[in-house]
Amino acid sequence: MKKIILLITVLLSCNFLSYSQNSLPNLSLKTIDGKTINLVDFGEKDQVVVYSFWATWCVPCINELDAINDEYEDWTEETNFKLIAVATDNARTSSRIKPLVNGKEWEYEILLDTNQDFKRAINANTIPHIIIVKNNKILYTHSGYTPGSEIELYEKIKELAE
């Protein structure tokens, strides 16, 4: 037990001390139309790309994506960024992704992460989970959603887009 606590302390303190960044994993995922796309192909040079990990059964995830969608047009006009919604649904619920996305009129590009390879590669323990990427470097990560925290997210996006 003591050893575990020690280990956690060491890791957490290093985490707060270090400012270095992780690279986006070299992965190919399917789009909602069945085409295969490599992650490095998203985003032009210096463009901020936000990946939001969600699932059709995750109510806070949908609340977050609904809330961002209401502002998406204004925000993307003001700041050069785009959001990719990464659906972590497995075979149980993946057939619901396409009708849900269209039914909700979401403007996002959708990627399918059916066996959670992308989610695992970026070490997301739970969803909703967000990473902000620029030039294939992960600059910011965030877990969880409460109403209004999309404002904080947008502030972060603006800061990183500069």
Add this chain to the structure above:
Amino acid sequence: MKKYLLLVAVVVSIQVSAQEKWFSGSFNSNSQYYVDDSKTGDFTEDDRFRSNNYLKLDALYKNFSFGVQIEGYVPQAILNFSPTFNKEIGLATYFANYKNEKLDITVGHFYEQFGSGLVLRSWEDRELGINNALMGGKVNYTPINAIQLTALYGKQRKGFELSNGEVFGLDSEINITDLLKSTNSTLNIGLSAVRRVNEEATNTNPNFNKNTDAFSGRLNFSKGNIYSNIEYVFKTEDALVELGTVNTNKLAEGNAFIFNTGYSKKGFGIDATFRRLENMNFYSDREEDGNIYNQQVVNYLPSLTKQHDYSLANIYVYQAQPKLSYNPLGKAGEIGTQIDIYYNLKKGSALGGKYGTKLALNYATWYGLDAKYNIVDRTYSSEFLTFGNKYFTDLNLEVRKKWSKQWASLFTIGNIYYNKKYIEETVGDVRATTVMAESTYKYAPKKSIRVEAQHLWTKDDKKNWLAGTLEVNLSPRVSFFATDMYNYGNETKKIHYYNFGGSFTKNSTRIALNYGRQRGGLVCVGGVCRFVPESTGFGLALSTTF
């Protein structure tokens, strides 16, 4: 132990000194302290304090990557995890990977899924205590963008050990439309073969084959607003397993068929699925067939029903019925459909209001196969497209409504039929209606209160339930909640399953503390359920990524 600490120390010190971070990881810990409670019963097992811990470390160097996952169950795993996990600390999984544009080679533990997983899926779910990673080798080859080939071999993870049975797999996926340079539609073809090799110690049948093969063919098509997927699986003869005893004298083939189609445009989406499973249980070691911890499953057969987010809607949850059994009831599989409709009432319309109204309708119905069973001989014959006993139906509607910038609400109503006799192999059936209403009020731009009320009506089983939740989000970082589920209709045991707690989140670090009662019965996440007894106690959850 010392070795792991050393390893961590080395990795960490390199990280601090390096300019470019080349390693990443996560830590996740779930602990429980169980207390005695006159309502849920005294805690009679060993170790009131139990903790599950997962440390994952990945390193990347040019085209190579390496990873380890260290798991610790201190002093043993929290209630209802498979006893195979009971180890204070151990190296759970590790891998080395090389990847370039065409080749992706992994040695060690790996996760993989062929198509939708009907023949093979290795995955991890820490909440459910599932990690059936394969330990061996895997090669993915992508000669051109439109063609992907996979070959793998491995033994399945079984706690901190490995299965006796071996799994071989081949998969191919070809994007036909990409090959033909057609851009206005997509057609993918996939073919897979999986072989499970598992010798049986006692076998008197010369016709018994230690190898069981599963072959799958699938097509995915999408053009404009419509799409369609179809898959068929054939599984070769396998021995009948009853209560963990393998009977090599009784052999039966299995098969699965799934058809899914949908249409969607802006503001509207419909999706329909038909699936039939017959004798499709597939385990890396035969004697594990039907184990309650869902260990050593080779394929993935989720129940195709709506995954509800509210507590009362999760009391009677369907589980897929792929298993062939004769005792206590004749069952050979399942057949049924599910339909989903999403519709957005436009902003500004009479029913849509200023912000629009979002509707989601779901209907699922599942039956046993129409089959005749010879209980004495342990044989059966089944029909292909006719339905047998009704197992489950669920019809539910969800309405999301934003009233103003501050107010948003969500309503659900659902009606279910749950055949307890066939699903749980006990007695009786349940007809229940559930309603739920929740409202969120933002009293400041980043502060909100959420109130939720639910009721379940049924004359069967444990009768009526009432439930409520109050959640206060003081900032995007700090939240508190209190919930209660009250089984007031139950004459023999009226009980409040209350729970309260709070959480602190900063970036991707989250700490949560709670105290309360856990309802017994089936607890389901992601379509997989496991049986848990009632308990009361404190919980602490910690997770971070770095």
